[in-house]
Amino acid sequence: xxxxxxxxxxxxxxxxxxxxxxxxxxxxxxxxxxxxxxxxxxxxxxxxxxxxxxxxxxxxxxxxxxxxxxxxxxxxxxxxxxxxxxxxxxxxxxxxxxxxxxxxxxxxxxxxxxxxxxxxxxxxxxxxxxxxxxxxxxxxxxxxxxxxxxxxxxxxxxxxxxxxxxxxxxxxxxxxxxxxxxxxxxxxxxxxxxxxxxxxxxxxxxxxxxxxxxxxxxxxxxxxxxxxxxxxxxxxxxxxxxxxxxxxxxxxxxxxxxxxxxxxxxxxxxxxxxxxxxxxxxxxxxxxxxxxxxxxxxxxxxxxxxxxxxx
Numbered sequence: 001x002x003x004x005x006x007x008x009x010x011x012x013x014x015x016x017x018x019x020x021x022x023x024x025x026x027x028x029x030x031x032x033x034x035x036x037x038x039x040x041x042x043x044x045x046x047x048x049x050x051x052x053x054x055x056x057x058x059x060x061x062x063x064x065x066x067x068x069x070x071x072x073x074x075x076x077x078x079x080x081x082x083x084x085x086x087x088x089x090x091x092x093x094x095x096x097x098x099x100x101x102x103x104x105x106x107x108x109x110x111x112x113x114x115x116x117x118x119x120x121x122x123x124x125x126x127x128x129x130x131x132x133x134x135x136x137x138x139x140x141x142x143x144x145x146x147x148x149x150x151x152x153x154x155x156x157x158x159x160x161x162x163x164x165x166x167x168x169x170x171x172x173x174x175x176x177x178x179x180x181x182x183x184x185x186x187x188x189x190x191x192x193x194x195x196x197x198x199x200x201x202x203x204x205x206x207x208x209x210x211x212x213x214x215x216x217x218x219x220x221x222x223x224x225x226x227x228x229x230x231x232x233x234x235x236x237x238x239x240x241x242x243x244x245x246x247x248x249x250x251x252x253x254x255x256x257x258x259x260x261x262x263x264x265x266x267x268x269x270x271x272x273x274x275x276x277x278x279x280x281x282x283x284x285x286x287x288x289x290x291x292x293x294x295x296x297x298x299x300x301x302x303x304x305x306x307x308x309x310x311x
Contacts, residue, residue: 012094013188014174017085018273029086035285036079042288043068049301052308056301059122059137064291066146067115071284074108077101078280082178098180099161105179107150107157109279110207113256114149116249117211120218121145123242128225156207163199167191177273179280183259184272212253219246244291248283255279 018028050056050065081101085091093101125136160182170190177184182200189196219242226238255278258271292298 012092012173013098013169013180013185015081015085015091015093015178015180016174016176017082017091017178018277025086029083032079032086032281033083035281036075036083039075039079039281039285040072042285043072045302045305046288046291046298049298049305052305053301056297059139059142060119060126061297062139062142063115063119063122063146067112067119068287070108070111070115071287074105074112075281075284077104077108078179085178093180098175098185099165102164102180102182102185103157103161105157105181105280106160107154109256110153110156111149112252113208113211114153115146116245116252117214117218118142118145118149119245120215120249123245124218124221126241127222127238152207156203159203160200163196167196177276181276208256215249244295247290248287251283251286252279255283 019025046068047065050061078101081093122137125133129136164182164185167186167189168191169188172188175184175188186196186200222238222242226235229235229238255275258275259279292302
């Protein structure tokens with residue numbers, strides 16, 4: 001079957017999914033539907049709790065509420081289509097649908113990473129320059145950081161999709177993944193992808209590593225400042241405000257770096273599926289728990305939201 005992006009009659013791709021074993025389709029459907037619902041409910045509760053409690057109207061929780069919203073969007077780009085395909089025999093996705101999914105996946109995913117960087121900057125200013133916190137993290141600056149995160153991420157996604165749209169697909173049209181991601185789609189192209197791989201790797205390096213380095217620099221400064229605090233209680237109090245954020249950063253960037261910062265020749269279907277599930281499904285699901293279980297302010301906000309609902 002010949003499949004080219006120039007052709008208007010293209011029938012699209014087939015998404016192989018998480019497993020080709022027919023006996024696993026329904027169990028996988030039940031598992032990922034449950035995880036998706038937990039993600040939606042958990043992140044929505046975080047958003048509502050922050051909006052309903054005036055004491056949570058601070059820069060840190062402003063970024064957290066937007067991170068929760070992006071997590072809902074991010075996982076919604078991937079999981080519903082995966083659930084449909086688990087119960088479908090065709091498991092198809094149109095060429096345009098594939099590019100659209102790829103665009104929003106990268107746009108929301110990169111916005112997530114920039115919001116994590118913004119939250120690291122918030123902690124940096126709060127711990128290292130507390131007297132300048134109100135000025136540095138004023139609402140206007142926070143909104144500007146949010147808009148910049150979204151703009152850069154969407155421009156990156158647009159550039160990547162335009163690059164992928166120039167490729168031709170001739171031999172196989174089976175994507176060995178559960179959604180349209182860059183590496184699996186590049187594997188199918190019958191065009192010369194050498195230049196595309198170099199551009200993708202370079203551009204990904206710039207877009208993903210920039211917020212990661214920002215987070216790394218922020219925490220190196222934070223660690224240096226905290227170590228100079230004389231009391232153990234003071235050190236623990238400062239570090240405790242960063243624990244939840246560091247956990248999410250480790251989960252998100254650990255799997256992202258594993259998937260995207262390797263040559264195409266080292267691409268492994270099974271290992272990449274597992275790593276991708278981590279940051280597309282597991283991390284967005286765990287975010288509300290990580291940020292609420294050890295956070296007194298969030299617990300108070302959630303209790304206040306519960307009381308409002310009951311009343």
